[in-house]
Amino acid sequence: MGYKWVKTIMKKITLVAIALVCSVAFTNCAAKKPVNQKSAAEAEIERLKLEKEKRDLIAAMEEDSIRRAHAREDEEAARQRQKELDDAKQELKIANMNMQERLEEGMKMLLIPCSEEALINENSENMSAMGIATNQPSEEVAMLNANRTALSEITTRFLGVMKNGIEQYSKDTQAKSGNRGIEAQLEGLAIAIGEKEENKQFKVACRKFTKTRVGNYNCYVALYVPVEKMLDAYLDKAEEAGIDLDKALFRKHMQAELDRQSEKKQAENKQMLENMQAAREEMEK
Numbered sequence: 001m002g003y004k005w006v007k008t009i010m011k012k013i014t015l016v017a018i019a020l021v022c023s024v025a026f027t028n029c030a031a032k033k034p035v036n037q038k039s040a041a042e043a044e045i046e047r048l049k050l051e052k053e054k055r056d057l058i059a060a061m062e063e064d065s066i067r068r069a070h071a072r073e074d075e076e077a078a079r080q081r082q083k084e085l086d087d088a089k090q091e092l093k094i095a096n097m098n099m100q101e102r103l104e105e106g107m108k109m110l111l112i113p114c115s116e117e118a119l120i121n122e123n124s125e126n127m128s129a130m131g132i133a134t135n136q137p138s139e140e141v142a143m144l145n146a147n148r149t150a151l152s153e154i155t156t157r158f159l160g161v162m163k164n165g166i167e168q169y170s171k172d173t174q175a176k177s178g179n180r181g182i183e184a185q186l187e188g189l190a191i192a193i194g195e196k197e198e199n200k201q202f203k204v205a206c207r208k209f210t211k212t213r214v215g216n217y218n219c220y221v222a223l224y225v226p227v228e229k230m231l232d233a234y235l236d237k238a239e240e241a242g243i244d245l246d247k248a249l250f251r252k253h254m255q256a257e258l259d260r261q262s263e264k265k266q267a268e269n270k271q272m273l274e275n276m277q278a279a280r281e282e283m284e285k
Contacts, residue, residue: 114206116276118150118222119269121205124262128205128224129153135216139209142219150223151202155195157261158230162190165257169250185243190234197233201225227258 118130131150136142170183206222231254238245 113208113220114222117206121224122269126224127154131221134218139217142217146219146221151198161257165254168253193237198225201229
């Protein structure tokens with residue numbers, strides 16, 4: 001009886017010991033297991049960091065967008081400034097054209113209205129010239145100034161022909177008395193009637209207008225004057241002035257000089273027209 005009781009007590013003590021060992025083992029295992037759940041403070045810090053990164057990203061995107069917009073504005077402003085510069089250069093080129101009797105590069109005239117008409121109408125029967133007036137207050141003023149420019153060139157050329165022809169006529173009639181006096185009279189008469197008669201005789205081959213951005217006007221004209229009518233008018237005036245003149249001989253020398261000058265001028269104009277055509281074909285490719 002005593003032995004059984006002792007044996008029962010020992011079994012219970014053994015079971016309690018085993019239970020304690022298992023409890024300690026489970027406690028140690030639990031202590032070694034890593035903790036995955038963050039604290040509330042750590043979670044808040046993480047949230048704030050994410051919010052800051054988000055704000056920084058949005059700010060960077062906005063800054064990039066603003067920079068791109070400014071770049072587009074700068075590009076547009078640059079294009080506008082370049083266009084204004086190109087327009088100014090073109091207007092200057094056109095303004096300078098009326099001071100050039102010859103152009104080595106015919107392509108420069110491609111953009112000038114009426115330039116081809118001025119070249120085409122130069123022949124043995126007509127003297128032709130181009131006139132340009134820019135930045136004028138009205139179409140009428142622009143037209144008058146363009147006409148004046150063209151007629152001034154024709155007058156200069158006509159007087160040159162007359163002077164050479166008068167010199168040849170004087171040499172051919174040098175046996176006559178008072179020859180030098182007649183030569184001076186003839187030259188003076190040419191100067192007196194030149195521009196006045198051209199204003200009566202000129203014809204319009206081409207006339208075009210353009211308007212500038214500020215409201216002024218540009219006019220381009222191609223005018224020509226029939227030289228035969230100019231010569232007839234000159235001889236009539238010489239007769240009215242009582243100048244002793246052999247009309248047939250004088251006309252012969254005048255016509256010879258006109259033909260010589262016309263041939264030279266037409267050769268120059270032909271080259272310019274060929275240059276224009278070549279440049280036009282190149283642009284169309």
